[in-house]
Amino acid sequence: MKGLTDIAGLRVGHASDFEALTGCTVILCEKGAVAGVDIRGGATGTEEMDVMSPFHLTPHVHAVVLAGGSAFGLEAASGVRRYLEQKGAGFQTGAAVVPIVPCAILYDLAVGKPTVRPTREMGEAAAAAAHDGAVGEGSVGAGTGATVGKALGLAHAMKGGVGTFTVDLGGGVKVSALVAVNAWGDVVDPRDGRIVAGTRKSPGSREFANSAALMKTRAAPSIPGRNTTLAVVATNARLSKVQAARLAQMGQQGLVRAISPIHTSVDGDLCIGLSAGALEARPDALGVAAAEAVAEAILRAVRHARTLGGVPGLAG
Numbered sequence: 001m002k003g004l005t006d007i008a009g010l011r012v013g014h015a016s017d018f019e020a021l022t023g024c025t026v027i028l029c030e031k032g033a034v035a036g037v038d039i040r041g042g043a044t045g046t047e048e049m050d051v052m053s054p055f056h057l058t059p060h061v062h063a064v065v066l067a068g069g070s071a072f073g074l075e076a077a078s079g080v081r082r083y084l085e086q087k088g089a090g091f092q093t094g095a096a097v098v099p100i101v102p103c104a105i106l107y108d109l110a111v112g113k114p115t116v117r118p119t120r121e122m123g124e125a126a127a128a129a130a131h132d133g134a135v136g137e138g139s140v141g142a143g144t145g146a147t148v149g150k151a152l153g154l155a156h157a158m159k160g161g162v163g164t165f166t167v168d169l170g171g172g173v174k175v176s177a178l179v180a181v182n183a184w185g186d187v188v189d190p191r192d193g194r195i196v197a198g199t200r201k202s203p204g205s206r207e208f209a210n211s212a213a214l215m216k217t218r219a220a221p222s223i224p225g226r227n228t229t230l231a232v233v234a235t236n237a238r239l240s241k242v243q244a245a246r247l248a249q250m251g252q253q254g255l256v257r258a259i260s261p262i263h264t265s266v267d268g269d270l271c272i273g274l275s276a277g278a279l280e281a282r283p284d285a286l287g288v289a290a291a292e293a294v295a296e297a298i299l300r301a302v303r304h305a306r307t308l309g310g311v312p313g314l315a316g
Helices: 069-089 120-128 211-216 241-258 285-302
Strands: 009-015 022-038 061-068 104-107 161-170 173-181 186-188 193-196 232-239 270-279
Touching: 009 061, 009 120, 022 069, 022 104, 022 120, 022 173, 022 232, 022 241, 061 069, 061 120, 061 232, 061 270, 069 104, 069 120, 161 285, 173 241, 173 270, 173 285, 193 285, 232 285, 241 270, 241 285
Parallel strands: 061 104, 232 270
Antiparallel strands: 009 022, 022 061, 022 270, 161 173, 173 232, 186 193
16 A cells, blocks of 8 residues: 555655654646545635635646645645646646645644745645655654644644555545644544544653543633644545545544544644546445545554654654
8 A cells, every 4th residue: 555646646745844843745636636625624724725616617636735834834835836837737728837736734833943834945845756656654744743632732742744544445446545634632543432642641641631521621721723634535536526525525534533622623624535537436435435544544644653843753
């Protein structure tokens, strides 16, 4: 399993700043992919989301960018557009080729150097580094400065990161997910409900406090939108824009299974669905696979995350 690049036509590239602890992840679909989006968090930072509406003129997107840096990180998408324009990939307008590049950000400014964020150059570098081999996981790209379990503040948190997982439905049909995990809540294993990474009872402990329980008792401090989990689910089956949005909606169930609590007012959680193939498959079956792929990708993100900036990771 390579991860999201198991879907033919998709390439993934990371750019990471391990000193400032931020970065971006680029998913290239230069020949175009049908896309839809589902947004459920209350603290999103995005651009070009409207291009995925079934009412929008453009039929395809040519890349998706996930970035740290809060709203400043949206600048990374400009570099990806520049890279794709040079490759001649984009929406043909007659006068010029315009790459269609949705972008979503997460908040990592509290880790590392808050004045250093993903730039146009970083986005272009991530696009140039994109490949169709095994996708890097853990503390890389958009997950470089990602953290989870912030109910008691960053001193009690653990490292998040990027994870990816593919579900094979047979007959050549595949659904794959890539998730940048930067949740306010805890990551839990859906199989037994056990917390895998999250809010620790004390800074030096590995005993978990249970973020959802803290929220119910009002023991958790009110923290502004400094979080956000960003998911992309892709398939090599043929979908319309409406069906791609449904794939994203059903993929959100993976966030529900693997993060507690999820979709809070201080998270900007969203899921983007991509169709980059022509195989036939039942959309609901694809959605079930999307939820599974997202949940597994979330678990992989924290299990591959390493300690950075004083925030402990499961990978050491």
